[in-house]
Amino acid sequence: MRISKIDLYLVRMKLVSPFETSFGVETHRETVIVRIEEERGEVGWGEAPIMEGPWYSYETSQTAWHVLKDFITPSLVGEEVEGPGGFWEGIGKRVRGHNIAKAGVDKALWDLKARLMGESLSKLIGGVRDEIYSGISIGIKKNIKELLKTVERRLEEGYRRIKLKIRPGWDVGVLREVRKEFPHIPLQVDANAAYTLDDYLLLRKLDQFDLLMIEQPLDEDDLADHSQLARKISTPICLDESIKTIYDVKAAYLLGSCEIINLKPSRVGGITKGLEIHDLCLRLGIPIWIGGMLETGIGRGFLVAMATLPGVKFPNDISASSRYFKEDIVEPEWCLNPDGTISVPKAPGIGVEVKEEMLERVSIKRERIG
Numbered sequence: 001m002r003i004s005k006i007d008l009y010l011v012r013m014k015l016v017s018p019f020e021t022s023f024g025v026e027t028h029r030e031t032v033i034v035r036i037e038e039e040r041g042e043v044g045w046g047e048a049p050i051m052e053g054p055w056y057s058y059e060t061s062q063t064a065w066h067v068l069k070d071f072i073t074p075s076l077v078g079e080e081v082e083g084p085g086g087f088w089e090g091i092g093k094r095v096r097g098h099n100i101a102k103a104g105v106d107k108a109l110w111d112l113k114a115r116l117m118g119e120s121l122s123k124l125i126g127g128v129r130d131e132i133y134s135g136i137s138i139g140i141k142k143n144i145k146e147l148l149k150t151v152e153r154r155l156e157e158g159y160r161r162i163k164l165k166i167r168p169g170w171d172v173g174v175l176r177e178v179r180k181e182f183p184h185i186p187l188q189v190d191a192n193a194a195y196t197l198d199d200y201l202l203l204r205k206l207d208q209f210d211l212l213m214i215e216q217p218l219d220e221d222d223l224a225d226h227s228q229l230a231r232k233i234s235t236p237i238c239l240d241e242s243i244k245t246i247y248d249v250k251a252a253y254l255l256g257s258c259e260i261i262n263l264k265p266s267r268v269g270g271i272t273k274g275l276e277i278h279d280l281c282l283r284l285g286i287p288i289w290i291g292g293m294l295e296t297g298i299g300r301g302f303l304v305a306m307a308t309l310p311g312v313k314f315p316n317d318i319s320a321s322s323r324y325f326k327e328d329i330v331e332p333e334w335c336l337n338p339d340g341t342i343s344v345p346k347a348p349g350i351g352v353e354v355k356e357e358m359l360e361r362v363s364i365k366r367e368r369i370g
């Protein structure tokens with residue numbers, strides 16, 4: 001495909017309610033939307049779901065903007081690009097790191113490829129499901145009463161599995177109360193690297209709550225300590241932030257650092273790299289599930305497609321549009337079915353259309369390359 005122009009939008013959207021993790025509180029979502037148009041006028045959409053500051057990774061909305069505008073997109077516009085694969089053989093390989101920024105372009109090229117072929121993205125990447133299981137991630141609350149109320153509401157909405165964010169001081173006591181109230185629900189926790197190996201006795205206390213997994217208990221770069229911790233607790237360890245490349249999966253597997261992986265496509269560079277990791281995990285027998293990064297409806301479409309893959313064995317952190325935004329920038333919006341699933345669109349590409357007028361309205365910066 002020959003790319004004729006690329007548009008970048010820096011979007012800022014207010015979240016329905018503030019989202020608190022061990023990194024801090026987010027009240028707005030800044031994200032970079034990528035629109036790629038090829039010479040015949042077909043368009044693909046992508047999203048780099050970045051954070052404003054370098055809290056989740058070293059990337060920020062400003063670094064993503066810089067890398068996309070000044071390095072990546074100029075080398076694609078006017079060129080013949082062999083789809084997402086061609087991107088990774090060229091500028092995608094030359095630029096070091098910046099996975100989230102690259103994911104924006106990789107996704108847009110996948111959406112474009114699928115639309116040109118008239119196929120749904122899910123089908124194109126080998127998806128095997130018509131609907132995906134949806135769990136929900138609940139941030140740290142002001143008090144336990146508020147948390148219990150939120151869990152109850154989310155269960156009523158139909159979510160299949162509850163994930164609670166934990167951090168020192170908001171862990172064992174909180175879990176005890178939640179388990180007392182909801183003894184049988186599928187439950188897991190996410191520490192976002194808030195502990196150290198010295199906390200193993202405390203983390204061992206979580207074993208009594210029959211959790212599906214504990215996500216990223218220790219530092220993201222410390223596969224060695226995760227391997228030690230895995231021998232000290234019985235709750236399965238799921239790695240999230242640690243998995244930035246396929247090489248991290250190989251190391252984690254050989255060290256025994258985890259039993260499960262939360263694959264966030266944007267963190268590893270998008271769909272191409274996400275598929276490589278999925279295939280490796282399937283071969284190694286590591287179950288995965290798909291995690292979100294507070295994407296708009298555009299990014300959500302890619303999460304849904306990835307969650308249809310055969311190696312996905314747990315409910316995913318992919319919720320309805322309304323959980324984050326009053327109004328989403330796509331139609332139809334992503335909805336939760338009463339049985340806690342999300343239906344996989346059959347239309348070409350990600351299967352939803354972008355509301356371009358709204359996109360202009362919520363954009364705080366815009367750039368056209370080409």
Ligand SMILES: [Mg+2]
Nearest residue numbers: 190215216240
């Ligand atoms: Mg996580």
